[in-house]
Amino acid sequence: MAPRTRLTLHAPPTFPPFPGWVRQALTSESLDDAMFSAGAALAAIHPIARSEHPLGALWRHRLSLSNAAVLARHGGRTEDEAALRDAWYLRRDDDDPGPGGRILKAWRHLGERRAMASKDWTLRLSALFEVRFSDALEDVVTQADKLMVGQGSAITAAAEIAAASLRFVPQSEPLALWLADMVLAHRLKWPMAVPLIAGQVRRGDLRAAAKSGAADDGWPRACALAYARAAAGAADLYVDLARRAERLLAAAPKLRGKDADTMVAILMMEDAQPAGAGKTASDRSMRRLFERLVSLGAVRELTGRSTFRLYGL
Numbered sequence: 001m002a003p004r005t006r007l008t009l010h011a012p013p014t015f016p017p018f019p020g021w022v023r024q025a026l027t028s029e030s031l032d033d034a035m036f037s038a039g040a041a042l043a044a045i046h047p048i049a050r051s052e053h054p055l056g057a058l059w060r061h062r063l064s065l066s067n068a069a070v071l072a073r074h075g076g077r078t079e080d081e082a083a084l085r086d087a088w089y090l091r092r093d094d095d096d097p098g099p100g101g102r103i104l105k106a107w108r109h110l111g112e113r114r115a116m117a118s119k120d121w122t123l124r125l126s127a128l129f130e131v132r133f134s135d136a137l138e139d140v141v142t143q144a145d146k147l148m149v150g151q152g153s154a155i156t157a158a159a160e161i162a163a164a165s166l167r168f169v170p171q172s173e174p175l176a177l178w179l180a181d182m183v184l185a186h187r188l189k190w191p192m193a194v195p196l197i198a199g200q201v202r203r204g205d206l207r208a209a210a211k212s213g214a215a216d217d218g219w220p221r222a223c224a225l226a227y228a229r230a231a232a233g234a235a236d237l238y239v240d241l242a243r244r245a246e247r248l249l250a251a252a253p254k255l256r257g258k259d260a261d262t263m264v265a266i267l268m269m270e271d272a273q274p275a276g277a278g279k280t281a282s283d284r285s286m287r288r289l290f291e292r293l294v295s296l297g298a299v300r301e302l303t304g305r306s307t308f309r310l311y312g313l
Contacts, residue, residue, distance in 0.1 A: 009249060010053070013053055014242065018231075018236070019040060019044060022041050025037040027225075031224070034220075035153065038224035039155065041229075041230075041232055042154070042227060042228075042231050045235050049188070049192075050190060054268045055241060055242065055245050058268060059238050059241055060108075060194060061270065063195040064110065064111055064195045065085060067196075067199040068100070068103045068104040068106075068107045068198075070198060071173075072099075072100045077099060077100050079100035084100050084104045085271065086303070087100055087104070089273070089310055090274065090310075102128075103174065106174065106178060110195050111194065113192050115193065116182070116186070116191075116193065118141065122141050129174055131169055131175060136169055140161075140165045140175075144183055147187075148182075148183050154188050156220060158197070158227070159180070159209070159220045159223035161176075162223065163176075163209045163210065165179050166209055166210035167210050170210060176209075177197050177201065180223070181195060184196075196227060196230035197223070197230055201223070205223075208222070209222075241313055245268055247298050248264060248298040251298035254292075254296065255289065257286070257288070257289045259289070260289055267311070270312070271312055274309065275290045275309055293311070
């Protein structure tokens with residue numbers, strides 16, 4: 001019998017470390033200093049956001065999860081990251097993931113390539129954020145379209161669309177933050193948006209943003225500092241995931257299951273996976289595969305449960 005052809009994945013690329021001086025400047029008092037810090041922070045993650053390596057998908061999924069957990073808490077919900085992960089990965093494809101899971105759905109969509117096209121945003125955003133299809137929503141989308149291709153600071157454009165959204169559609173703070181990240185990604189010419197601001201912006205700043213005027217620099221400064229903090233956290237997350245990915249790739253040649261190579265590829269791109277039956281392997285075989293990966297230090301069991309377990313980097 002001919003030996004099985006192995007699926008080989010490349011190690012994730014490494015990038016220069018996040019500049020320490022930016023971390024020390026995350027409490028800048030002036031608008032100019034805040035904008036400078038945010039620009040430097042976003043420049044540091046620019047090559048990560050532009051990378052086409054599969055690990056970028058996992059990076060965005062983890063950022064989506066952390067952003068969604070913060071938004072769920074802001075909305076008065078009790079779901080943390082673990083509960084949102086359960087709601088997403090332990091459902092059938094056609095199941096409703098629940099209110100918290102729907103927040104996660106919107107933020108996972110934010111990090112997808114297809115979300116970058118604004119052609120059907122009005123309908124799509126109405127469904128994602130459960131807001132009424134209206135002239136106000138269309139006006140927000142029209143404004144986002146203009147800001148995505150305009151001149152000037154990407155951070156200023158993100159702050160502007162967030163403030164406009166909060167004025168036109170005040171019942172949906174998440175919509176404003178989703179659009180901010182999307183406008184920023186278009187201005188920076190990233191292939192996909194990176195979920196950033198929702199996990200770092202303060203609710204008091206959002207309330208002020210809806211009332212801010214052209215001469216008010218409070219919201220632009222708060223938005224810039226939120227992006228600087230978010231970029232620092234995103235850079236740290238990538239370093240951790242790249243280290244874990246290298247361990248997984250080192251363990252891959254030791255695996256013998258029929259679906260082993262496919263699962264390694266999935267784990268490089270997805271936040272979590274249940275130990276269910278694969279395309280050619282049984283449920284029991286997949287459980288053994290994950291137990292082997294855990295014993296090799298290549299993946300973690302993410303739930304701490306004895307049943308309905310989820311595994312990931």
